[in-house]
Amino acid sequence: MKAVVFEQFGEPSEVLRVRDVPIPEPGPGEVRVRMIASPVNPSDLLVVRGRYGVLPSLPSTPGFEGVGVVDKVGSGLLGWLVKGKRVTVINHKGGNWAEYAVIPARQARPVAQDIPDEQVASFFVNPATVLAMARHVLAVPKGEWLLQSAAGSVLGRMMIKLGRHDGFKTLNVVRRREAMAELQAMGADAVISSSDGPIADQVRKIVGSEGVKYAIDPVGGETGTGVFQSLAPDARMLVYGTLSQQPLQIDPRLMIAGKRIVEGFWLGHWMRERSIPSALRLFREIANLIRADVLATEIGKSFPIDAIGDAVREAEQVGRHGKVLLQTGSR
Template sequence: MKAWQVHELGEPRDVLKLDDVAEPEPAAGQVKVKVLAAPANFPDVLLCRGEYQVKPPLPFTPGVELCGEVVAVGAGVTRAAVGDRVVGNPILPGGAFAEYAVLPQESTFAAPSALDDAEASALTIGYQTAWFALHRRTQIREGDYLLVHAAAGGVGSAAVQLGKAAGATVIGVVGGPAKAKYAQDLGADLVIDRHSEDFVPIVKEFTKGHGADIVFDPVGGDAYNGSTKCIAFEGRIVIIGFAGGTIPRPALNHALIKNYSIVGLHWGLYHAKGPQVIDECHVELTRLADKGLVKPLISERLPLTEVADGIGRLGDGSTVGRVVFQP
């Protein structure tokens, strides 16, 4: 089969090679799928660079989520059967940017019928991360002001839709006019282009001095620092990642004086600490998809042959919305 492989670490365009490799076979408790769609995620960029928290042995195939058709199952599998359309997270080093992949059954979920293959493929990591951030870690409430950084990105776009579904007023911060249009299409109530505007005074004015009740921050750096200046009383800043490249050093005296919380989220830990909660999350996301309240907006649907360029552009920050590869 065809699969993109990384033989040495570096920038995606330089190290991703389309190879012929043997098809994987499922072991006990595993599900083999024909890949129908696989989205680009920022962890794929970090995997190529060797900067992700998971470091698979070389060579490996990146691609951390997919939608696929089950073609074989290992012994003891009860969550999927041959012919099912599923979404989930493949087992590295055999990722989703290939014609076939293997998933552990605990990371395999029924694909929502309301979503097509490309849309369904983008429903696990980004949407589950955003759901845990908003519903488990910051307890979003109807009427909250939610400030989302990188609102046109994979996880930020999910936070915008889930925030609206929860009844929040959503403020999205993006970089550039094309990304601003995408965030508006997602349903953000206010979109701020950080390339031309300072989000801090705009958030204060828009919220009539109240500030953001929840800040969703996958960026770090200046995004985090500015957020501390427009956070509400009893506000919560949830740390998702550091796509901006700079890890902030929080001034804890400032959090004390302004009475706000700094909350971390590591979505992957829930697989070990509370896998039943991930199942509950998928049920809720499926319900919201069926009601039309969440729907990944796919900006590019590309053939498998364009993975290296697509992941490279994601790493450059030049993509808008979700980029999905379909073999």
């Protein structure tokens, strides 16, 4: 089969290659999926660069999520329950940028046929992260402000739509002023640009001198620090990425005096704490919100697996709209 492989960490467009490799065989409790498509996510590219929290041994194939059809199963009941079905392919070790992938049977989740393949391909990482942070971890009440950085990202846009749906207000930080009007047009309650001055000053002009009670940040560095400085006493901030590769600068006096809480969020850790019924409820929530166009992924360009270099370059274009998909097969 064809698979995207990297033998050393580095820039994705330079180190990723398409190789002919043996088709994998499922072991006990595993299934093999004939892949249809997989998105190019920021987390995938961080792995290739060697900057993700957990790194594979090399050589390796990227790809944490995707869509495909289960074509072979190992021993165990769960595998037989999904054999022949189209599933969202949750691959916590990576490996979906290939024509076939082997995953634990419990990570192959059938999705209703009325949801298109391209939405199933991006069914998990962004939609589940948005729901988990807003509804389950922070539990943002109706009418409250949620401050988020990187608001122009696919995930950021989903959060704006979820805010409109659930009744909380979003205060959105972007780098480029050109993105402000677009986010406002899609329902953002307020948008600020980090290029227009300190984030905390701009935030308090909108919400008042106390600041915001809920915030999320995938950037770190100066942006994440500005988000932290915007917090009200008794506020809670989730850090779910390090796009800047720079640390937060946190004044401990603000944490001590105001009881502000800053904590990390990693979807994989959060999901492992969920029971099977809880996980199934989450997937039903996601499916219903995709149907309602709340957590539907905006899809950008698609590339065949042989054009992996073009795919990763497109995925990192500044101002790009929509998720880039890698087409690894067909139904």
